[in-house]
Amino acid sequence: MVKATALIAAILLFVPPAVALTDAAQLRFADIQDELEAAVADLGSVIARLETLQGEMDRSAKANRNYDEQKNIFLSSMLAITTIVAVCQYEADQLTLFHDLREKNRQKYYDIRIESLETSIRQIRIMNHQIQINYSIFPPYFFERSIVKREQTALEDALSALQKCVDLVRSVQIK
Numbered sequence: 001m002v003k004a005t006a007l008i009a010a011i012l013l014f015v016p017p018a019v020a021l022t023d024a025a026q027l028r029f030a031d032i033q034d035e036l037e038a039a040v041a042d043l044g045s046v047i048a049r050l051e052t053l054q055g056e057m058d059r060s061a062k063a064n065r066n067y068d069e070q071k072n073i074f075l076s077s078m079l080a081i082t083t084i085v086a087v088c089q090y091e092a093d094q095l096t097l098f099h100d101l102r103e104k105n106r107q108k109y110y111d112i113r114i115e116s117l118e119t120s121i122r123q124i125r126i127m128n129h130q131i132q133i134n135y136s137i138f139p140p141y142f143f144e145r146s147i148v149k150r151e152q153t154a155l156e157d158a159l160s161a162l163q164k165c166v167d168l169v170r171s172v173q174i175k
Helices: 002-025 029-063 071-100 110-137 145-172
Strands: none
Touching (some): 071 110, 110 145
């Protein structure tokens, strides 16, 4: 009798965690909706910061007497920032549209949303690498260093927000 009671107690101790694990693995889109909206809002904030920094960089570069000598390198960096903003805006818009789909239709888009987000992350990393090369070529007096540091922080925040979106969408993806 003692052995049977101990066996039942042991089973009861292990069954609730197993049930909890099963429930956690079956997240629904509604379960991540608030977090995903927050990540998209973070992405929107990063877009606004990058656009502000882009304006500051443009004004700073135009005020610099060596602007013409460094023009192509500067334009390369500005083009990369413009493209990063566009990529972030595209992903934010797509996630908003994805959110508005009925669950039945949304299920068809999980794979492509994840693939698109991961591709955007790779693209931003490549463009960021190009920007870093550009900044290494500029003379130290060309840009205000504070702009470059804030830009790097914004790019890291963009990558973080996009990765959070990937993780959230993947957590509810139905296989």
